[in-house]
Amino acid sequence: MRRFSRGERWVHRGTAWLMIVCVVSAACLYVPQLAELVGRRALVVDVHKWSGLLLPLPFLLGLASRAFRADLRLLNRYGAHDRRWLSAVRRRDPRAKTRWAGKFNAGQKVFAAWVGGAVLVMLGTGLVMWRTDLFPLLWRTSSTFVHDWLALALGLVLLGHIGLALRDPEARRGMRTGSVDPGWAEREHPLWRR
Amino acid sequence: MTTEHGDAAERGPAHGRDPAEGHAPADGRSPADSRDPAAQPEADGTPVGRRLVLGTLALGALGVAAAPPLQRGLERFLGAASDKDPTGLTQLLPNGGGFRYYSVAASVPRKSATSYRLTVTGLVDRPATYTLAQLRARPQTRLVRDVQCVTGWRVPDTPFEGVRLSRILDAAGVRPTARAVRFTCFDGTYSESLTLEQARRSDVLVALRMQDKDLNHAHGGPVRLYVAPMYFYKSAKWLSGIELTDKVEPGYWERRGYDVDAWVGRSNGRSDDPTA
Secondary structure (H helix, E strand, C coil), X not given: CECCCHHHHHHHHHHHHHHHHHHHHHHHHHCHHHHHHHCCHHHHHHHHXXXXXXXXXXXXXXXXXXXXXXXXXXXXXXXXXXXXXXXXXXXXXXXXXXXXXXXXXXXXXXHHHHHHHHHHHHHHHHHHHHCCCCCCHHHHHHHHHHHXXXXXXXXXXXHHHHHXXXXXXXXXXXXXXXXXXXXXXXXXXXXXXX | CHHHHHHHHHHCHHHCCCCCCCCHHHHCCCHHHHCCCCCCCCCCCECHHXXXXXXXXXXXXXXXXXXXXXXXXXXXXXXHHHHCCCCCHHHXXXXXXXXXXXXXXXXXXXXXXXXXXXXXXXXXXXXXXXXXXHHHHCCCEEEEEEEECCCCCEEXXXXXXXXXXXXXXXXXXXXXXXXXXXXXXXXXXXXXXEEHHHHCCCCEEEEEEECCEECCCCCCCCCEEEECCECHHHCCCCEEEEEEECCCCCCCCHHHCCCCCCECCCCCCCCCCCCC
């Protein structure tokens, strides 16, 4: 059965690739061993800046798709079942957890919103560090601080996102092909109104 | 469970009974049975997603505003922690203590004790070329100061040892027309410069050792510049050339916006504690 439209899958694919380039170039600037291996600091900085700047582009293009806008609305709205899902996670109760998921469970909703906000913060602080001619230099130091620590948090959250995807082949198939097995949907997203 | 009461209240008096909740994990019903017919349509509900996005943005802005004191506290804590950390993991944290490797070149050739040369040229009476052994044979000066990078990290009490730059300048016989010193590096790209007055300071070294070990390649070995009172980008790694000039020529990062007179705490818009 249908889960994601072609447009939505391209939004995910474009964002994922830009994110990978952004994270890998960041690691080459940041992890001493990688920095030593790669060198070329000015070039790596360029790659990082442009992949970061373009990161919101797939999302913005996706807004032209009706399906994408509809899913954004689902991600935005939290019902009573989402609170139950979250409290099931707090109680470490996996069986109650799956029962209270719509098309997106509350964890996916929180992830989407937080990553969206975090990417905007990275973009803002990144621009301050980039355009020192437009912003006072003290802002640059403060932005570097937030950019560094948020990068660490974002990296861990992305690892969690990838780890959960690796554990669920059917969820990956949904994002790759657009369709999922109805049994899986019934199990994992019982409140999804199809 | 307070959430259960909250949920019941929201759904109104008609749904005071909730068959699925609370006992559900133990009763073994299939997930389909537990679908609450009273649940709201998926696209309704509170716009918490938008609030989370805006909340994250607000926290980010708050973080930027509160960064200076937060950063000082964290640096102090992580600096102390990294001294006692045998795994080296704290080094990977932002400002987690220790040095960061920055190179602007694609690759940096390695120079050994036999292949290394340092030239002194420009407005001098006696141009010179030093081997590593010749530099080692000259009187050595050891300084222990904090290292402060312009990007924020600081390494406390780091010993550097080498030949005072002023001695090398004196030996070359600086001409009266010289006003500045330009430094070039065997990575082929980096350059730095100081005024003659700055270069003659007693805390500016042609450094051969760091942390009481011979300088390794990653730290700019076998020979680097060490300008104790300035941000660390002034302390050019892989030093290969000293040239006396009639005016200051901005170096690599200085052509990209950094200050030429890079006193720690009094330049680049920063307010760090001075290192000298």
